[in-house]
Amino acid sequence: MARADAPHAGAPPEAAPDQARLLHSDDPKLAANKKLVFDMWRTIIQGGCTDLAPRFFTESYIQHNPNVASGRDSLVAYIKQTRPVRPIEPTITFPVVAIVAEGDLVMVATVTYAPDPERPGQKYAGTHFDLFRIEQGLIAEHWDSVRKDPAMQHFDPNVDDKP
Numbered sequence: 001m002a003r004a005d006a007p008h009a010g011a012p013p014e015a016a017p018d019q020a021r022l023l024h025s026d027d028p029k030l031a032a033n034k035k036l037v038f039d040m041w042r043t044i045i046q047g048g049c050t051d052l053a054p055r056f057f058t059e060s061y062i063q064h065n066p067n068v069a070s071g072r073d074s075l076v077a078y079i080k081q082t083r084p085v086r087p088i089e090p091t092i093t094f095p096v097v098a099i100v101a102e103g104d105l106v107m108v109a110t111v112t113y114a115p116d117p118e119r120p121g122q123k124y125a126g127t128h129f130d131l132f133r134i135e136q137g138l139i140a141e142h143w144d145s146v147r148k149d150p151a152m153q154h155f156d157p158n159v160d161d162k163p
């Protein structure tokens with residue numbers, strides 16, 4: 001039961017201070033899977049360099065985000081329509097909370113910002129989770145918690161999801 005004097009909102013998420021440390025694992029396969037997702041994020045999600053998609057995704061890539069169809073070609077079309085090509089940065093420009101690998105899965109948690117319904121004109125920080133399944137060295141499947149929304153067809157998280 002919540003205390004009457006407890007704050008209504010939790011502590012905002014904070015980015016890990018060193019993304020390179022997040023890529024470490026004593027298991028070389030898990031480290032390689034983390035690096036694959038990290039490099040894909042910088043190159044495709046952030047950089048919009050869709051010509052490099054075959055380096056990261058299976059052709060039959062399965063997408064569980066309701067705004068994007070499955071298949072590598074569909075992902076490429078979505079990325080092209082939602083963001084320009086940008087230089088590939090050495091790190092993920094989103095504040096990354098964690099990169100976790102287990103078996104053939106890699107989860108990336110990032111800080112995201114949304115309009116605060118209690119303070120118009122301001123945003124609050126929350127956490128977004130992306131989960132990727134790796135198959136033979138490529139990303140074969142993706143899950144996230146994004147809701148179905150036609151506005152997502154024009155949403156660039158690299159600029160639209162900042163404080």
